[in-house]
Amino acid sequence: MRFLTKFSQVRIGLLVTALSTSALLLSCQETGKDKPADTAAVDLNAPLTGTVTAELTDAPLVPKPLTYNTPKKVMVELEVIEKVMKISDDTEYTFWTFGGKVPGKFIRVRVGDLVDFTLKNAADSKVVHNIDLHAVNGPGGGAEATNVAPGQSANFQFRVLQPGLFVYHCATGPVGMHIANGMYGLILVEPAEGLPKVDREFYLMQGDFYTKGKFDEKGLQPFDEEKAIKEQADYVLFNGRVRSTTGKNALQANVGENVRLFVGNGGPNLISSFHAIGEIFDKVYMEGGSAVNHNVQTTLIPAGGSSTVEMSLQVPGVLNLVDHSIYRAFNKGAIAQIKVSGEENPAVFKSNK
Amino acid sequence: MENMKRFVFLILLFAASIGAGAQPGRAKGKPMHTVAKGVYEPFFRTATTMPVPVAAFRIDEYAVTNAEFIGFVKQNPAWRRSRVNRLFADKNYLHHWATDTTLAPADAKLLQAPVVSVSWFAAQAYSRWQGKRLPTVAEWELAGNGKPRNIRFDSLTDYILDWYKRPNPKVLPPVKSTYLNQYGLYDMHGLIWEWTFDFNSFVGSTDSRGNTTDEVQAFCAAGAVNVKDKTDYAGFMRYGYRGSLKGNFCIQNLGFRCAKSI
Numbered sequence: 001m002r003f004l005t006k007f008s009q010v011r012i013g014l015l016v017t018a019l020s021t022s023a024l025l026l027s028c029q030e031t032g033k034d035k036p037a038d039t040a041a042v043d044l045n046a047p048l049t050g051t052v053t054a055e056l057t058d059a060p061l062v063p064k065p066l067t068y069n070t071p072k073k074v075m076v077e078l079e080v081i082e083k084v085m086k087i088s089d090d091t092e093y094t095f096w097t098f099g100g101k102v103p104g105k106f107i108r109v110r111v112g113d114l115v116d117f118t119l120k121n122a123a124d125s126k127v128v129h130n131i132d133l134h135a136v137n138g139p140g141g142g143a144e145a146t147n148v149a150p151g152q153s154a155n156f157q158f159r160v161l162q163p164g165l166f167v168y169h170c171a172t173g174p175v176g177m178h179i180a181n182g183m184y185g186l187i188l189v190e191p192a193e194g195l196p197k198v199d200r201e202f203y204l205m206q207g208d209f210y211t212k213g214k215f216d217e218k219g220l221q222p223f224d225e226e227k228a229i230k231e232q233a234d235y236v237l238f239n240g241r242v243r244s245t246t247g248k249n250a251l252q253a254n255v256g257e258n259v260r261l262f263v264g265n266g267g268p269n270l271i272s273s274f275h276a277i278g279e280i281f282d283k284v285y286m287e288g289g290s291a292v293n294h295n296v297q298t299t300l301i302p303a304g305g306s307s308t309v310e311m312s313l314q315v316p317g318v319l320n321l322v323d324h325s326i327y328r329a330f331n332k333g334a335i336a337q338i339k340v341s342g343e344e345n346p347a348v349f350k351s352n353k
Numbered sequence: 354m355e356n357m358k359r360f361v362f363l364i365l366l367f368a369a370s371i372g373a374g375a376q377p378g379r380a381k382g383k384p385m386h387t388v389a390k391g392v393y394e395p396f397f398r399t400a401t402t403m404p405v406p407v408a409a410f411r412i413d414e415y416a417v418t419n420a421e422f423i424g425f426v427k428q429n430p431a432w433r434r435s436r437v438n439r440l441f442a443d444k445n446y447l448h449h450w451a452t453d454t455t456l457a458p459a460d461a462k463l464l465q466a467p468v469v470s471v472s473w474f475a476a477q478a479y480s481r482w483q484g485k486r487l488p489t490v491a492e493w494e495l496a497g498n499g500k501p502r503n504i505r506f507d508s509l510t511d512y513i514l515d516w517y518k519r520p521n522p523k524v525l526p527p528v529k530s531t532y533l534n535q536y537g538l539y540d541m542h543g544l545i546w547e548w549t550f551d552f553n554s555f556v557g558s559t560d561s562r563g564n565t566t567d568e569v570q571a572f573c574a575a576g577a578v579n580v581k582d583k584t585d586y587a588g589f590m591r592y593g594y595r596g597s598l599k600g601n602f603c604i605q606n607l608g609f610r611c612a613k614s615i
Contacts, residue, residue, distance in 0.1 A: 082520050094518050123445070123605055124521045127590055128597040149597040150604050151445055173589040222518045225586060 041192070042112045042161050048073045054115075056105035059239045060251055062201040062262060063108040066190055071112035078105060079120040080129040080148070080170075080183075084220065087209060087235060088242040088333070092220040095240065096129070096170070096181035102240025103205035103266060104168065104185025109135075111163045111192050116155070117142065123151035128172050133158075134304070135166035135187045143171040163191035165288035165306040167264050176268050180210055180228050182240055184266030186306060191290075198310060199257035204336055205264040206272045206301065206323060207240065208233035215332060216242070231269040236328035238321070238336040245321075245336035253313055255342025260310045261321075264288075267303030273324040274301050276311065276338075283310040298324050313340045314348045383421070384414040385613065386537040388499070393491040405491045412488055412496050413610035415528035415539040416467035416547065417479060419456060422447075423464075425479050427454050432475055441474035445603040465527040467545050467608040473600040476548045476609040485611035487550040490595070492612055497541040499534030509542070513587035516543040521606055542587070548609040552595040 049070040055063035056076070081100045087093040098104025109115055119131050128149055132141035136158045139145070145156035169175075170183035186205060210228040211221035215235060227234065238245055245251060253259050265272045275298040284296045288306035293299075301307045313319075319338040322329035329335050390409040426432045426447075433453040437446055448470055451457035456464060471479075473487075480486050488496065498509070506512045512532075531543040598607075 084520060094520060126517055126519075126521055126606060128593045147593075147597045149594065149602055150606060152597070152602060152604075172593050174586045177586060222515060225514070 042071070042159065044159065046071060046112075048114055051075065054107055054109065056099065056107060057203065058099070058101045058105060059103050059203040059205060060245060062106055062188075062203045065194060065197075065201075066108060066110050068110065069192065069194070071110070071114065073114045073116055074109050075116050075118075076107055076109075077118040077120065078131070079122055080125060081122045082125050082127075086241060087211075087221070087237075088216050090218045091211075091213075091216060091242075093209065093211065094181070094220070094222070096127075096178060096183050098131070098168070098170075098183060098185050102182035102184075102207065103203075103264065104183070106185065106203045106262070107168075107187040108190065109160050109187065110190045110194075111160055113160045114157060115160060116157050117146070118153055118155045119146040119148055120153040121148040121150050125150040129170050129178065129183070130154075130172050131168055132171040133166060133168040133187055135160060135162070135164070135168075135189050137161055140171060141168075147172065160189050163189045163290060165189075165262055165264070165285065165308050167266065167304050167306055169266060169304065176228055177223060177225065179266055179268040180208070180223060182207060182209075182266070184264065186262055186264045188262060195260070198260040200251075200253050201260045201262065202251050202338075203262050204238050204245065204321065205240075205266055206236065206238055206270075206274075206334065207266040208268065208270045209235035209237060211235070228268065233270060233328075233332060236270060236323055236332040236334040238334060242333040247337070250318065250337035250339040253338055253340050255313055255316050255340060255345065258282075258310060258312050259338065260308065262306070262308055263301060264306040265301040265303055269303060270323075270325075270328070271303055272301040272334075273298050274307060274309070275299075275322055275324040276309075277320040277322060278317065279311050279313070279319050281309040281311050284308070313338075313342075315345045316340050316342045384537075385411040385611075386414055387411055387615070388492070388496045388536050388538075391495050393495050407489075407491050407495050409615050410488070410492055411613040411615060412492070412536075412538065413485075413612070414537060416545060416608045416610045417476075418465050418528055419450075419468045420464040422468040422471065422479065423454055423456075425482055429478065429482060432478055437475070439601070441601055442472040443601045443603050445470050445605070446472060446475070448603070449605065462524060462527070466525040467528055467540075469525065469545055469608045470603040470605050471548075471608065472603050473548050473552065473598070475603075477550075479609075480611045483611055485613045487548055487609060488612035489551050490549045490554065493547065493549045494591075496534075496536060496538055499536045499538060499541065501532045501534055502537075503533040510585060510587045513542045513590075517587070517590060525606075546591075546594055546604070546607045548607065549595065552598055553600075 049072055051073040053075045057063050078098050080098060082094065082096050084092050085095050095102050121129050128147060130143045130146040130148065132143040134141055136142050138158055142156055146154040148154045166187050168185050168187055170178035172178055210224045211234045212224045213221045263274055281296040281299065282294065284293045284299045285308035286293050288308060299307050299309060317340055319340060321336040323334040388410055391407050393405040393407050430436060434447045434450060435453050476487055529539040531540045533539050534541055
């Protein structure tokens with residue numbers, strides 16, 4: 001009897017072992033199919049293959065696609081500058097910027113790179129600033145390491161572990177005010193194999209602004225914290241200014257081209273319903289991550305989030321890019337434009353007027 | 354008639370003595386005012402932060418001016434720009450001065466403006482030279498909280514925030530150019546930032562959105578729960594500013610005024 005009991009225990013033990021082994025095998029296969037997470041993709045012990053200085057651009061320009069395919073040390077230096085600029089034709093605002101413009105400079109790196117990041121705060125700044133890059137795995141996204149007084153600078157390093165389009169912003173208290181004043185930008189982390197080639201790339205970033213005066217009220221308008229807390233934006237803008245990207249400043253493209261937009265949303269409060277009037281997004285890298293959706297009319301871009309969208313242009317004309325929370329587009333400034341030049345294409349669109 | 358003459362003479366004497374007090378280097382006799390004892394409520398409310406009792410103290414009516422600081426470096430050559438030890442003052446120390454002991458003639462206006470781009474160590478040395486000391490954070494905050502006396506505004510916070518919202522002026526205005534408060538102190542807000550004795554007792558960094566467990570968790574999201582008054586944006590800024598400083602930093606909108614125990 002005792003022997004039998006023992007035997008059955010052994011049998012059960014074997015069975016459990018066999019089951020768990022197969023489960024383990026199955027789960028291994030599954031993770032093998034999925035994109036590896038975090039450090040799995042990056043060999044932290046592999047030597048870096050040289051040092052480069054990152055090309056930084058102001059919106060709507062994007063740095064050139066990266067030509068290297070092994071990890072490098074990438075030097076990035078951003079300066080925080082507080083300055084009065086036009087928010088509309090006859091309205092000024094004291095912007096706080098990463099690099100002198102809103103949004104901040106576009107940074108482009110490759111997964112596996114080691115970023116050597118220096119944040120300077122201009123000597124004539126009034127307040128302290130720092131930076132939180134959502135591409136960072138580490139305390140505060142770098143904010144703790146970069147808290148800089150006027151005239152000072154701070155440096156930290158981070159390894160880029162995951163591809164995607166990430167927002168960066170200032171995280172000095174009160175964070176809302178720093179973001180509301182324009183302290184945000186984008187950092188693109190290219191996957192190891194790079195992004196598919198397109199004809200044109202542009203950089204757009206939405207943000208909401210809160211001023212003592214109403215929309216378009218003349219003069220230098222101070223920030224209004226009451227309205228910010230109530231989330232009652234006076235301005236919802238692409239690239240920090242009413243008409244920043246319309247008319248003669250519209251983005252330029254041609255019929256037959258593929259266009260990729262890197263779109264960020266700095267907030268501080270509003271979520272964007274990003275839409276191109278008269279065009280369908282062929283591809284959307286949802287929330288700036290790796291999952292691609294196809295044939296999308298309107299994509300949500302969270303505050304502190306992003307989206308990469310691609311479209312092929314079939315017919316000439318002006319494409320209005322809007323936040324489809326539509327009062328923002330027509331009453332608060334959230335319109336950008338792509339001027340598409342080229343031959344009419346009646347097979348795709350023909351007006352019978 | 355004789356009485357009248359004497360009276361005029363006295364007035365003239367009085368005026369002259371005031372004039373002398375304002376002359377470069379003659380910091381002696383600079384007016385100070387008493388801030389009555391009070392309780393300072395720390396900006397952060399945590400289990401360990403208690404209201405801090407503050408004894409009555411004396412504090413300068415206005416910030417130390419360039420003229421006054423020129424007097425100091427003339428008598429204390431070790432604190433001249435060309436001689437100062439980098440450990441005690443970084444490369445921006447008094448960089449707005451033309452020489453070790455003078456401003457450029459074109460900058461004469463700045464003589465009566467607050468001296469800025471001075472380190473904590475330099476401010477300490479100056480205070481000691483005057484037989485005074487720097488105010489503590491608690492003292493400074495108590496003094497800074499004094500109600501405005503000569504201008505009307507609804508909210509001190511709004512007044513301070515309006516200052517933050519403007520870029521620094523090209524030429525720093527003179528002392529006593531903003532407002533006077535209930536203690537008789539000028540420019541506690543709206544002109545420059547000021548050093549405090551224990552500026553760095555407020556722990557280090559200013560991200561603190563729940564990444565650490567210390568009292569600095571004030572500057573975002575979860576951390577902001579501990580802040581006494583979330584609408585005190587101005588308080589946020591002052592603490593953030595102090596938290597970013599090191600003793601040898603010299604910043605072009607950071608000066609100081611002296612205090613004295615009673």
